[in-house]
Amino acid sequence: MLKDITLGQYFPIDSVLHRMDPRFKIIETMLFIVLLFMGSSFWILALGAVFVLLARQLSNIPMKMIWKSVKPILHILAVTAVLNLLFIDDGDVLFQWKLLKVTEGGITTSLFMMIRIVLLIIGSSLLTYTTSPILLTDAIESLLSPLKRVKFPVHEMAMMMSIALRFIPTLLEETDKIMSAQKARGATLDNGKLTERAKALIPILIPLFVSAFRRAEELATAMECRCYRGGEGRTRLRTLKAAPRDYIGFAVCLLFLAAAAVLNILL
């Protein structure tokens, strides 16, 4: 039952977007988010939509996967839409019932918000669909490296993230085993009231924690045996290198941002 939790949502195919430098992809995603929040005009959203469509085209991620990324937020979308619809009082009143009224402004705002959130989600999913967790970690380490000057432990943080990624499947497997073992001894995990079920988790969590600590200690020894001594003087097998396509992508991104700025002034 725990087996089908996939790690991250990396979609392993080959595409231009997949091959792009993850550092650029992270910055570009951020710029895209900035773009979406630059103004309240539908033209800006249209610009954002064009950008997302372009990125999807370059990524070869099937539409089905894009839909899958939006699906979990549908109810959040519905709630925001309803709230905006009911509480924004702006423009002609279209419909009124006691205290509740729907205005023209409410409709436009709720539509605007919905599209903005959908674009936001699709844009950031494209980053995680096309970049493996390891590359993401490497990119974050590289982007944050200026913080080393102020003694922020950038390497240690990245190391912790990648070790966490490495051990998630191992610990999931272990949880499965412990659950089976406890079930075999008559523990009921799947039914009962919420409080009972929460209590039933204790005999699973405790052995899991104990074993996680034991693993951590063994791993630390094994790492030391392989001459690990922190980030100082450490080289990497794979170094991130920017290619011409990364600069082109970045330029396109800036172009979109500039267009949005111009639109903002004009409208």
Added chain:
Amino acid sequence: MSAIIEAKNLVFRYQENEEDGTPKKQEIPVLKDVSLSIEKGSFTAILGHNGSGKSTFAKHINAILVPDEGKVYVDGMDTADEENLFAIRQKAGMVFQNPDNQIVATIVEEDVAFAPENLGVAPDEIRRRVDDALKAVKMYDYRSHAPTQLSGGQKQRVAIAGVIAMQPDCIILDEPTAMLDPQGRQEVMDTIRRLNRKKGITVVLITHYMEEAALADRIVVIDDGRVLLDDVPKKVFAQVETLQRVGLDVPQVTELAHLLRQEGIEIEKDIISAEECVAALEALLEKNRK
């Protein structure tokens, strides 16, 4: 041949803690005066039952533990000297029992690259070492797999590759097959033997499987923190009673020969493999027929 590992009158005690966390006055001696020297390029098995001190000894070779008394030298370097720490760990790589707890990265080749990365090797050279190491353990085809996709034996081979990528002169394996199925055990043992024969890497194998120890050039039996026996496998296994007294088994064929001898049948003392046993029995039957 020169010695790569040299232990001189090694004594080590574990400090146990009282319930409230303060150290107990009495320390428990684990290693009591171990002197041993291991030749370059040799394949030595260290045998002993649980709690005999064999793993503790292994940890001394890698400077994870330092002796309370006596000295351990690795390639002439004193393990008690902090300055030598990384040089020693690079010379003498260590492989542990649980492959899951020694694999650091989420991709096989990244994990093998871990040690050379730590040593500050240039990226091109790391690539070369990683490829060589993976080929040496026959895991090259799996280089871009995630460790979780591999079997126990394969994971342990990746762990061995991770140590070989440091280009050590010596590898110490602390019960590397204890958590594996028979097939994984075979894979790992084949790999270890190949590394020893083809690459000339000194192997120190800590084990309690007699069949594995029988593959070594030399067996050291440790019992109660002391070296009990130290000889070639045939001579060690010939001492069936001594071994059984300290809680160790001998290979089944050796035991069979031993039992036959007790029954007054004249069969060689030093049988350690099934083939030898078959040959010896055949010869016996042949002789009786005449």
